[in-house]
Amino acid sequence: MKNIVFLYAGFGLTHAFDMLFPKGFRSVSTDSVSEREKSAFSLSLGWAAGIRDRAKIVIAASRQTEDRVRRELLKSGIEDECQLIVEQKWNTQLLLKRMSEAASENDASYIVYSLADRPFMDMSLTENVISDHLKYLSEYTFADGYPAGLSPEAVDRGALNIMLSLSSRKAAFSCDTINGESLFKVLKEDINSFEIETVIAPKDYRMLRLDFSCSTRANTLSCVHLYREALEKGKAFDALSLAELASASSAVQRTVPSFYNVQIAENLSTITVYNPYPEAFKSKRECYPVKKENPVPKDMSLESFKTLVDGMVSMSETAVVGLSVFSEPLAHPEFLEFARAVLAKPGLSLLVETDGTLLTAPIAQKLSDIVKDSPERTGTWPAVIWIVSLDAVTEETYCKIHTNAFTNANGIRSFESARSALVTLEKYFPGDVYAQFVRMKENEEELEKFYRHYSDAESETAGKLIIQKYDSYCGLLPDLKSADLAPLERMPCWHCKRDMTVLTDGSVPVCREYLLDASCGNVFEEGLDALWKKMHPLAQEHINGRYPDKCGNCDEYYTFNF
Secondary structure, three states: OOEEEEEEEOOOOOOOOOOOEOOOOEOOOOOOEOOOOEOHHHHHHHHHHOOOOEEEEEEEEEOOOHHHHHHHHHHHOOHHHEEEEEEOOOOHHHHHHHHHHHHHHOOOOEEEEEEOOOOOOOHHHHHHHHHHHHHOOOOEEEEEOOOEOOOOEEEEHHHHHHHHHHHOOOHHHHOOOOOOOHHHHHHHHHHHHOOEEEEEOOOOOHHHOOEOOOOOHHHHHHHHHHHHHHHHOOOOOOHHHHHHHHHOOHHHHOOOOOEEEEOOOOOOOOOEOOOOHHHHHHHHHOOOOOOOOOOOOOOOOHHHHHHHHHHHHHHHOOEEEEOOOOOOHHHOOOHHHHHHHHHOOOOEEEEEEEOOOOOOHHHHHHHHHHHHHOOOOOOOOOOEEEEEEOOOOOHHHHHHHEOOOOEOOOOOEHHHHHHHHHHHHHHHOOOOEEEEEEEOOOOHHHHHHHHHHHOOOOOOOOOOEEEEEOOOOOOOOOOOOOOOOOOOOOOOOHHHHHEEEEOOOOEEEOOHHHOOOOEEEEHHHHOHHHHHHHOHHHHHHHHOOOOOHHHHHOOOOOOOOO
C-alpha cells in the first residue's frame, strides 16, 4: 500500500533552517554520518526520504518559508521526488484539505505526517507506527509516551475526509495555528468514530513536556543541548536513548523562561487569606501594601520595565509576561503603558491577574485598542489573557477570603466589581477571560456551583474558568487545602524550569515561594541571562532527586503555568 509523506513547513518564526547540527551528526533516520552542517529541516527531509512505500514527499510551505525550502530541496538531491504546496497562511482545515488532495492525486492509501522542523525523527519508531497502522487497519496511528518530535502520525486517506468534515463544523479550525497537536484536536471532536492505534513507549516521558522541534528558541536550545550531550556521551540517536538522556539533563529541560512574572506595582486592592505578601511586606516596611497605608508606593518605572522587556525578547523570543505576582497590576498609574511595552513585541503575550475592583470600561477599551495597533503574535498564546480572582459564588464567602472587601466611591462592593469586570473584559477580549477560584476549606461548598456556572458557554466568561489549588507557601500559611492533589512520586519543579519572578526593585527571588527574600540578584544590574544561569544548579538538583531548602516542603512543583 502506497503512502505519501507530508511535511509541514508552513510555520512563521522558526529555527528550522538554521545550520545547528555540525558535521559528524549520525542521523537515526538514515544511519549515515553527515558531511556538512545540517538544519532541522534537512534532517526531517532525510527522514522522509527513507520511508518505505512512499509515492511522494509533499511539503507544505508558507510564503515566508518558500525560498528556504526550495534552497534545501536543491541541495537534497531528491527534488524530483518532492511536491511543494505554498499558501499565504495555513490553518488546520486547509492543512487537512491539502493532505486529502495530495493523497488522492498520488493514489495513496495513507499519509505519514510530521512537522518539518524535527531533527531527531526515529526511523525505527516510524516503521513501528506504519506497521501497526497497516496491521490493525487503523485510521489514525501515533506513538505515545515519547517526547514530541521523535515520531510521525499515520492517517488513513478515508479518515482524512471525515476529519476535514469535522474541522468545517468549528470555526476555530479555519483560523488557528498549526502545531504538533493539530490533527489530534480534530479527532477529539468525535474520537469514538475512529479506529486509533498507539505505539506505546516502554517508559512514559510525557511529563517532561519536551518538544524536540526547532519551532521556538526554547525548543531549539533543547535540541542543540540534547545533540551535544548525546555526542559527548556517545549515546545513540534513537528515540529511547534520546528520551532517557533528556530526562536526566537540566540543560535540555531548562533552556529559557517561558513565563516572566513581573511585579510592577507594590500595592493591592483586596487582601486575601491565600496571599502571604501583605504580611511579608509589612514586616519589611511596617505598613500594609494598600493605598491607605502606602500612599507613595515604590512601583517599577516604565523605563526599567522596557529594558526588562527587551531582555525577555533577546533571551526567550517568545514568552508570556505576567504583571501581577503578589499585587494588583491595575494599581500602577501607567498600567496601560506597561501593557503597550509588552504588546509591542510580537513574541510576547500579556497575562493580567486582577481582583477586578480597579477595572473600568475605558481601561479595557484602551487596552483593546492597543492590541489592535500591535503586531500579530508569533507565539502560541493570545495577545492578552485576563484572570479575575473571584474565589466565591456568594458575597458572604467572598468576604471571608478577601478580608478587606470594600465599597467603592460609586457604592459598588468589591464582589460585584469583580463580577462586573468579567462582563466588561469579555466584551473587549472575547474568549481570553477567565474566572478564577482558589480552592480551599473556606469555599469548598461553593466549588461545584462555581464550576457549573462559569463552565457554561453562556456565562460571563463564555465557559472559561480556572480552579487553582491552595498554596501554603511551604507552610508559611495555614493548611487550608480541601484536597491533596500531589502526585504519588515527587518530580522536578516546573516553576524552577520555566518561570522567572521579578519584583518591583528588580530583585529576582529563587522562586515565588520565597516572597521578598532569597534574592539571587538584581535584574537591572546583572541582566536576565546571568540570573537565569545562577539557578541552573537548583534545577539539576531537582532532576537528581534532591530538593533543598524550601523545595522539600513545597507542593507547587507539579503545577504548571506556560
